[in-house]
Amino acid sequence: MQEGEVIVMSRVLTKSVDVVVLGGGPAGLGAAIRAKEVGSRSVLLVERAEELGGVLPQCIHNGFGLHYFKEELTGPEYAWRLIKKLDKLGVEVLTHTMAIDINADKVVTVVNRDGVIKIKARSVILAMGCRERARGAIRIPGDRPAGVLTAGTVQRLINIEGYLPGERVVVVGSGDIGMIMARRLVLEGAEVAAVVEILPFIGGLIRNEVQCLRDFDIPTYTSHSTIFIHGRNRVKGVTITEVDRKMNPIPGTEKYIECDTVVLSVGLIPENELSRQAGVEIDPSTGGPVVDEVFQTNIPGIFAGGNVVHVHDLADYVTESAEIAAENAVKFAQGQQVVDDTTRVFVEAGENIRYVIPRYVSKSRPASFYMRVSWPLERAVIKIGDIVKRRFPFVRPSEQVRIDVPVEKMKKIEGERLVISCEGTEVIPR
Amino acid sequence: MGLMDSVDVLVIGGGVAGASIVRELSRYELEVAMVEKEADVCFGVTKATHALIHSGIPGKGIPLENRTLLLGNLKMDQLCKDLDVPFERVGKLLVAFNSEELEILRMHEYNCRVGGVPGVELITDVNKIREMEPNISPKVIAALYTPTTGIVSPWELVFGLIENAKKNGVRLYVNAEVKSIFVQQDGSFIVGTEVGDVKSRYIVNAAGFGADSIARLIGDDSFKVTAVREQRIIIDKVYKGLVKHLVRALNGLKTTGDFVAPTVYGDIMIGETIEHPDDVYDVATTRDGLEGRVIPRAKDLVPSLPVRGTIKPFAGNIPRVNLKTEGGYKLIGDYLVKPSLASEKLINVVLTGSGVGAAPAIATYVVEEILPSVGLELKPKDRFDPKREGIPRFAELTDEERAKLIEKDPRWGHVVCRCEMVTEGEIVEAIRRGATTYDGVKFRTRTGMGRCQGGFDRPRVLRILSRELGIPVEKITRKGDGSYEVLYRVKELLLDARRGSDSNV
Ligand SMILES: Cc1cc2nc3c(=O)[nH]c(=O)nc-3n(C[C@H](O)[C@H](O)[C@H](O)COP(=O)(O)OP(=O)(O)OC[C@H]3O[C@@H](n4cnc5c(N)ncnc54)[C@H](O)[C@@H]3O)c2cc1C
Ligand SMILES: Cc1cc2nc3c(=O)[nH]c(=O)nc-3n(C[C@H](O)[C@H](O)[C@H](O)COP(=O)(O)OP(=O)(O)OC[C@H]3O[C@@H](n4cnc5c(N)ncnc54)[C@H](O)[C@@H]3O)c2cc1C
Numbered sequence: 036m037q038e039g040e041v042i043v044m045s046r047v048l049t050k051s052v053d054v055v056v057l058g059g060g061p062a063g064l065g066a067a068i069r070a071k072e073v074g075s076r077s078v079l080l081v082e083r084a085e086e087l088g089g090v091l092p093q094c095i096h097n098g099f100g101l102h103y104f105k106e107e108l109t110g111p112e113y114a115w116r117l118i119k120k121l122d123k124l125g126v127e128v129l130t131h132t133m134a135i136d137i138n139a140d141k142v143v144t145v146v147n148r149d150g151v152i153k154i155k156a157r158s159v160i161l162a163m164g165c166r167e168r169a170r171g172a173i174r175i176p177g178d179r180p181a182g183v184l185t186a187g188t189v190q191r192l193i194n195i196e197g198y199l200p201g202e203r204v205v206v207v208g209s210g211d212i213g214m215i216m217a218r219r220l221v222l223e224g225a226e227v228a229a230v231v232e233i234l235p236f237i238g239g240l241i242r243n244e245v246q247c248l249r250d251f252d253i254p255t256y257t258s259h260s261t262i263f264i265h266g267r268n269r270v271k272g273v274t275i276t277e278v279d280r281k282m283n284p285i286p287g288t289e290k291y292i293e294c295d296t297v298v299l300s301v302g303l304i305p306e307n308e309l310s311r312q313a314g315v316e317i318d319p320s321t322g323g324p325v326v327d328e329v330f331q332t333n334i335p336g337i338f339a340g341g342n343v344v345h346v347h348d349l350a351d352y353v354t355e356s357a358e359i360a361a362e363n364a365v366k367f368a369q370g371q372q373v374v375d376d377t378t379r380v381f382v383e384a385g386e387n388i389r390y391v392i393p394r395y396v397s398k399s400r401p402a403s404f405y406m407r408v409s410w411p412l413e414r415a416v417i418k419i420g421d422i423v424k425r426r427f428p429f430v431r432p433s434e435q436v437r438i439d440v441p442v443e444k445m446k447k448i449e450g451e452r453l454v455i456s457c458e459g460t461e462v463i464p465r
Numbered sequence: 466m467g468l469m470d471s472v473d474v475l476v477i478g479g480g481v482a483g484a485s486i487v488r489e490l491s492r493y494e495l496e497v498a499m500v501e502k503e504a505d506v507c508f509g510v511t512k513a514t515h516a517l518i519h520s521g522i523p524g525k526g527i528p529l530e531n532r533t534l535l536l537g538n539l540k541m542d543q544l545c546k547d548l549d550v551p552f553e554r555v556g557k558l559l560v561a562f563n564s565e566e567l568e569i570l571r572m573h574e575y576n577c578r579v580g581g582v583p584g585v586e587l588i589t590d591v592n593k594i595r596e597m598e599p600n601i602s603p604k605v606i607a608a609l610y611t612p613t614t615g616i617v618s619p620w621e622l623v624f625g626l627i628e629n630a631k632k633n634g635v636r637l638y639v640n641a642e643v644k645s646i647f648v649q650q651d652g653s654f655i656v657g658t659e660v661g662d663v664k665s666r667y668i669v670n671a672a673g674f675g676a677d678s679i680a681r682l683i684g685d686d687s688f689k690v691t692a693v694r695e696q697r698i699i700i701d702k703v704y705k706g707l708v709k710h711l712v713r714a715l716n717g718l719k720t721t722g723d724f725v726a727p728t729v730y731g732d733i734m735i736g737e738t739i740e741h742p743d744d745v746y747d748v749a750t751t752r753d754g755l756e757g758r759v760i761p762r763a764k765d766l767v768p769s770l771p772v773r774g775t776i777k778p779f780a781g782n783i784p785r786v787n788l789k790t791e792g793g794y795k796l797i798g799d800y801l802v803k804p805s806l807a808s809e810k811l812i813n814v815v816l817t818g819s820g821v822g823a824a825p826a827i828a829t830y831v832v833e834e835i836l837p838s839v840g841l842e843l844k845p846k847d848r849f850d851p852k853r854e855g856i857p858r859f860a861e862l863t864d865e866e867r868a869k870l871i872e873k874d875p876r877w878g879h880v881v882c883r884c885e886m887v888t889e890g891e892i893v894e895a896i897r898r899g900a901t902t903y904d905g906v907k908f909r910t911r912t913g914m915g916r917c918q919g920g921f922d923r924p925r926v927l928r929i930l931s932r933e934l935g936i937p938v939e940k941i942t943r944k945g946d947g948s949y950e951v952l953y954r955v956k957e958l959l960l961d962a963r964r965g966s967d968s969n970v
Binding site for chain 2: 045046047048083131133135144146147148149150151153166167170171172174176177178179180181182184185187188191192193195196197198199201202223224262263267268269284295296308311
């Protein structure tokens with residue numbers, strides 16, 4: 036080396052692990068714990084928020100954990116139990132750290148206050164959860180004032196940040212978060228002037244419809260669309276209108292409702308910008324990766340669990356699915372085979388099925404099918420090809436259906452396609 | 466209110482017109498100030514523009530607009546380089562669907578050639594069109610290609626101009642609505658604003674929709690500003706590459722039909738519905754406009770348009786100049802850039818439909834021709850610095866550059882907006898450069914402009930604004946003037962209710 040010569044080393048740090056888990060919600064926590072439990076040597080959990088738990092810390096209502104912990108918990112309690120376990124097992128955690136890139140070689144780039152780190156992993160578990168659809172996605176016309184917020188943002192503002200967005204609120208959409216926030220707003224002293232739903236039925240769980248809307252006498256308008264938001268600086272009101280069966284506004288049914296805040300609860304979308312960068316194939320029906328029965332994506336060694344795959348009703352199922360992903364991610368990292376490629380079957384959503392997970396199964400293994408119907412039906416029958424026929428008193432889009440199929444039945448699948456369909460009686464006409 | 470400044474030239478209005486003019490004035494030994502009624506600059510017409518930098522297809526009867534467009538277009542490269550503003554010459558394809566429209570294209574082609582628009586080409590080979598723009602409608606039979614048409618970031622352009630002008634000595638006053646103008650005996654002015662008075666020898670009235678009211682303050686009622694409204698939709702940048710050029714339909718004989726275009730940030734913009742709102746500040750979108758016009762017409766141009774990727778529909782009003790005649794006010798199809806009839810030391814500058822592209826040339830015209838013609842003496846500054854550095858865009862840096870920034874200040878390692886990957890470092894820098902509202906931060910950094918539209922970053926940005934400005938979150942607005950983001954602290958209403966009931970007892 037000559038005198039005066041300066042060698043600039045790369046400022047970008049590197050690191051190598053067996054399993055990296057992206058996202059620290061009930062999916063990521065469950066996955067990291069399970070990966071360690073089944074014997075992975077090095078597990079790293081990356082979470083962009085200040086704290087672990089995903090959306091759970093802001094879900095201060097109860098209704099979590101009945102299946103997984105066999106106990107009714109609040110969101111923060113559910114998260115806390117997992118976090119304690121994680122600590123005990125000694126999983127390495129990076130909070131306040133955002134994954135900004137993944138490539139097909141499973142190198143994950145993250146940034147935090149210490150700099151940029153490239154993490155080379157043998158397997159990756161995607162557990163980034165989902166995000167809310169915003170006003171633009173449903174194109175509500177009108178002015179663009181302050182005071183139009185998504186339900187999850189309102190939840191964070193009230194439960195974590197300590198601010199109440201307004202005192203007279205209209206909730207657009209009737210997803211679970213919207214209904215839960217309608218109740219929360221009432222409890223905080225605000226008035227909820229209306230919950231407005233374009234479909235002829237409520238979008239979320241029955242239990243939330245009863246416990247949040249009916250018990251609190253919140254006026255609910257189904258088959259109604261919000262056609263205008265008024266107010267130049269801050270929201271002043273909304274105009275709603277009845278819609279026909281094709282969801283077109285019926286002229287003459289307009290109604291003006293005064294409010295200072297509009298809360299949107301119009302759906303969640305799995306958060307897959309990162310997955311796309313790695314070349315993970317996305318299923319348009321779920322917005323999440325196309326996965327097989329062990330939650331592996333089309334890229335060997337990249338797995339996915341929880342709401343990043345499809346939007347779950349319950350955190351319990353989120354954790355469960357992520358555990359399956361984790362067990363197999365560890366196997367993959369250890370060089371074991373995780374799926375039986377020789378007997379693969381492609382799964383398709385048929386009549387009245389909005390989507391189904393997984394999209395690939397093997398005939399040689401048991402499988403759990405998760406699905407949502409498109410329209411509510413009574414006396415419904417769900418068919419999985421010719422191998423399973425299951426009766427339900429009713430099915431609703433808001434309530435996910437899970438059907439476990441033992442290996443003996445899986446063996447009976449003929450051909451390479453398996454169609455899942457649902458028939459029954461329409462109580463609400465389409 | 467007391468005198469807050471005394472200057473040679475006062476520019477009213479912080480849109481692209483005013484910003485270009487103050488920056489041009491800052492080249493000379495002059496005292497210059499700008500007053501803007503909103504909480505920030507670029508909150509007027511310029512905020513909602515698409516900022517296509519037109520090639521200036523010269524036509525009949527609109528001379529000033531066309532002359533300045535052509536010149537403005539040529540100045541853009543250097544200007545955007547000096548000011549570190551994203552600008553791309555993407556080119557335009559003005560399309561024809563039938564032989565009648567093809568004839569109209571031929572007319573425009575002729576005008577372009579005569580007018581000296583560089584590189585125009587009439588393409589009638591449909592394979593070539595499809596090669597240039599694979600997703601274009603198979604019904605398109607010809608296209609007039611103008612390679613010089615560009616796209617720019619309108620906000621960054623205005624912020625860049627103002628920051629550079631400030632660097633060269635210009636003073637900016639925001640929340641400073643002009644309420645009165647007093648003409649003194651020597652012909653100079655005392656301008657009364659909401660935050661204080663300014664004494665000035667000359668005024669440039671670049672107040673957009675407020676320009677007619679400003680002129681009236683000195684007794685000039687020679688013009689009126691009305692509006693046409695255009696509605697638009699922004700589509701997610703995951704569809705980047707859907708179109709590479711500005712693809713535009715004809716609108717009768719005119720070149721201003723519906724369009725599908727890329728933006729400098731990678732998303733897609735579609736739009737163009739023409740309405741005539743009575744209230745020039747009414748920028749509401751409508752169902753008919755969006756579902757009935759914008760979407761179907763854009764699909765005529767690009768049938769595979771992914772409408773479900775909609776991020777944000779919005780509308781903007783474009784000023785139009787109406788001159789006073791014996792039979793009342795009459796619309797002219799051009800800008801108004803002239804000394805006022807009531808006092809020649811006040812220059813009215815009203816830009817209409819393509820003002821972003823024309824502004825650099827308009828500024829030169831106002832500063833080098835009009836102002837000297839009414840007595841302003843120009844002496845170039847020895848130390849004019851034309852450069853401005855933009856806020857580094859974390860999303861666009863290499864990992865090495867990112868790591869370097871974080872090493873200097875760890876706030877650059879804290880991502881606050883996930884969709885656009887904006888860090889706390891950028892947000893703090895935007896506030897340092899003058900943002901006081903959520904939108905001020907948003908337009909400087911793109912936080913909240915992505916697909917979740919602020920769902921994730923908003924609470925965090927409010928917290929940073931509150932910390933940096935030392936004001937409580939409940940007092941922070943989206944865009945000034947009562948647009949509070951949150952109205953109360955939790956429990957405030959419950960406590961109020963309790964107090965209310967106590968007092969009833
Ligand atoms: C308002 C609301 C009410 C609910 N009520 C109930 C209920 O009563 N009962 C019930 O059982 N379930 C309920 N749920 C559902 C349950 O909370 C969710 O299903 C569950 O939290 C999803 O878990 P997840 O881990 O997949 O995603 P999340 O909890 O969303 O966690 C994802 C994590 O990934 C992180 N992340 C994302 N991208 C990156 C990146 N690039 N880098 C680093 N980290 C990243 C995020 O910060 C987040 O912490 C509710 C959900 C909500 C929103
Ligand atoms: C939808 C739309 C699309 C467009 N597309 C294009 C395009 O593609 N290409 C192009 O070149 N142009 C386009 N334009 C036109 C272009 O945006 C305008 O010509 C330009 O922005 C006008 O700038 P301005 O500075 O004159 O006005 P403004 O930006 O409105 O600035 C005037 C300022 O004056 C302030 N003001 C008003 N009254 C007062 C007062 N009393 N006291 C103090 N301040 C006051 C206002 O608050 C405002 O900030 C488009 C416009 C719209 C609306």
